[in-house]
Amino acid sequence: MLYHVRMDVRVPHDVDPARFEALKAEEKARAQALQREGKWRHLWRIVGQYANVSVFDVADHDELHAILASLPLFPFMEIAVTPLARHPSALD
């Protein structure tokens, strides 16, 4: 199943900058591993915001939830998920 996911990162004002940089590095490694596995199909920055729109290709809601909850920045993100269905006019 395909899912459109928007992630908005909310950086706490009191977070230790070194800890946050370490979490960002862990997040990048995890995001790239999921892309290599074919589960995180698209990852786009929203211009001017610390946010992204992504497309995930996973088995079901439960797998998507497990992936999102495993992200190192999960505690600092607001996440909106939209399940996608095939459009009848789509060419591919």
Ligand SMILES: O=C(O)C[C@H]1C=CC(=O)O1
């Ligand atoms: O930067 C972000 O949008 C948050 C998160 C998603 C992938 C990643 O590497 O960081």
